[in-house]
Amino acid sequence: MEPVEALRDESHTGANRCWPCTVLNLGLVGALAVFLRGRNRPRSSLLVATVGVTAVYLRGYLVPYTPRFAPRLVAASPVPDEWFHGEPPDRDTSREDTTRRENESLADDVEIDGETVFRELSAAGVIEVEGEQLFLTTAVDAAWHERMDELASDSLDALAAALEESLPSVDDAEPYVDDTEWVALGSDHKQLLPRPVVVAELAAYETLGERLDDDRVRVAGAEAFRIFLDRCPVCDAELVESSSVSCCGGHLGPRQDPDETLVCPTCEQRLYTFEVNDT
Numbered sequence: 001m002e003p004v005e006a007l008r009d010e011s012h013t014g015a016n017r018c019w020p021c022t023v024l025n026l027g028l029v030g031a032l033a034v035f036l037r038g039r040n041r042p043r044s045s046l047l048v049a050t051v052g053v054t055a056v057y058l059r060g061y062l063v064p065y066t067p068r069f070a071p072r073l074v075a076a077s078p079v080p081d082e083w084f085h086g087e088p089p090d091r092d093t094s095r096e097d098t099t100r101r102e103n104e105s106l107a108d109d110v111e112i113d114g115e116t117v118f119r120e121l122s123a124a125g126v127i128e129v130e131g132e133q134l135f136l137t138t139a140v141d142a143a144w145h146e147r148m149d150e151l152a153s154d155s156l157d158a159l160a161a162a163l164e165e166s167l168p169s170v171d172d173a174e175p176y177v178d179d180t181e182w183v184a185l186g187s188d189h190k191q192l193l194p195r196p197v198v199v200a201e202l203a204a205y206e207t208l209g210e211r212l213d214d215d216r217v218r219v220a221g222a223e224a225f226r227i228f229l230d231r232c233p234v235c236d237a238e239l240v241e242s243s244s245v246s247c248c249g250g251h252l253g254p255r256q257d258p259d260e261t262l263v264c265p266t267c268e269q270r271l272y273t274f275e276v277n278d279t
C-alpha cells in the first residue's frame with residue numbers, strides 16, 4: 001500500500017464525504033496559505049496549501065473533530081442548507097452495507113400513542129412532573145442506572161442473548177460490528193440498534209417490568225427513558241448535542257429542518273433524536 005493511500009479515510013470521503021466539513025477545512029487551509037504568503041513565506045504557504053488540500057481530499061477533513069462541529073456551524077450559518085445537500089440522500093446511504101438500516105429504538109415497530117405511554121408511566125409512578133420538567137422518580141432512576149452499569153460490561157453476544165430472552169417481540173438478535181458496535185435485529189438481521197441504545201433500553205425495559213403489565217407500554221416507555229440520559233451508558237462519556245445535518249447522522253432533505261441529536265462522542269453513536277419536523 002502506498003504511503004499516501006494509507007492516509008485515506010473512507011468513512012469521510014467518497015460517498016461518505018461531508019461537504020460542510022470539506023468546505024470548512026478547505027476554507028481554513030486557504031486562509032492559512034494566504035496568511036503565510038502575506039507574511040512573505042511563499043514556500044510555507046505552498047506547503048500548507050498542498051498538504052492541506054491533499055489531507056482534505058484523502059481524509060475528508062484536516063482539523064480534528066470537524067465532523068462534530070462543522071454541521072452545527074453550517075446549520076447556524078445563513079448559507080442555504082441545499083448548497084451542501086442538493087438532493088435529499090437516503091439517511092442510510094452512508095452505511096457501508098446499504099441493505100442494513102439503523103433503528104432508532106426497540107420500540108420502532110410498536111404502535112402506541114405517546115399520550116397513553118405518558119399516562120401509564122405517570123400512573124405507575126415511573127415519571128413525575130415538577131413544574132414544566134419531567135423526571136424519573138428516584139427509585140426508578142436508581143434501578144435503571146444500576147442495571148445499565150451491569151449491562152455496560154456485557155459482551156455484544158451477551159447483550160444480543162439478553163434481548164432475545166427478555167423481550168417477547170425480539171426473536172432473533174445477533175452482534176454486528178462495522179466501525180461501531182450494533183445488535184442486529186429482525187429475521188434478516190438488517191435492523192441495527194446501537195450498542196448504547198441496547199444497554200439503555202434493555203435496562204429500562206427490565207426496570208419497568210416490575211411496574212407495568214402492558215408489554216407495549218414497557219417497550220415504548222423504555223425508549224422514552226433515553227431522553228433522561230446525560231452520559232453514555234456504555235463508556236460513561238458525556239453526551240453532546242449534535243445535528244443530523246451531517247455525515248454523523250444523515251440528512252432528511254432540504255425542506256426539512258435537521259433533527260437535533262444527542263450523541264456519544266466516544267462510541268460515535270446516536271443516543272437520542274429530538275425530532276424537529278416530522279413531515
Ligand SMILES: [Zn+2]
Nearest residue numbers: 232235264267
Ligand atoms: Zn459511549
